[in-house]
Amino acid sequence: MDTTTNALRWVFLFLMHHPDIxxxxxxxxxxxxRRDMIPMLEDRSKLPFCEAVCFEVMRLGKGSPHTAPHTMKQDTEINGCVIPKGVPVVFNLNSINSDPEIFPDPSTFNPDRFLTGDGRLQGTEKMATSSMGRRSCMGESLAMMELFLFVMALVQRYKIKIEP
Incomplete structure (x- = not known):
């Protein structure tokens, strides 16, 4: 719940500052x-822009700056640097999510970066929200589902804005 709670704080901040979004x-x-219904998970594929907003919040909202440490199982060479077996390694998630080669203009809140020209969701695999590969957080998909449902219900019913 901590990931979702923090993400919701970022959602409020970004939506207050981006009423057009x-x-x-x-x-x-x-x-x-329908107006008398609440958004469901089944609606997710039909709401690509809304889902892109959730991904952009997770990318830019910087929940955790790094992964939990993992230990190298064998000597590994990366870009000419040898990381010895047994050494703990921590991935810097912010460096990935803020890399201008992966996400052009990375400090700008832009959900459209996750959409194709015809409005389909794309590029979400480039994100590093909690970890990467086999060591990815088991709760990441649950957190994204929760975030989607909370945000859709809030946006459907309320206008989030800054008090004058």
Whole structure:
């Protein structure tokens, strides 16, 4: 729940400062979910912009700056540098999510970076939210589902804005 709670804080911040993004989300939700219903996981594939917003929040909202340490099982060479067996290694997630070669203009909140020209979700595999590969967090998919459901329900019913 900690990941989802922190992500929701970032959602509020980003949506308050980007009312145009919030309006696009509302329009997309209204086109898919009946007003008397709440968004469900089954709606996820029909709400690509909304899902892209969740991914952008997780990318830019910097939950955890690094992974838990893992120990090298064998000597490993990376870019000419040998990492000996038994040495703990920690991945810097912020360096991946802020890399301009992977995410152009990385400090800008831009959910469209996760959409194709025809509006389909893309590029989410480039993200490093909690870890990578086989050592990825088991709860990551649950956290993304929770975030999606919470955010869609909030945006469907409320206008998140800064008080004058």
């Amino acid at each position: 919030q309006d696009r989300m509302c329009t997309e939700i209204e086109g898919v979910v």
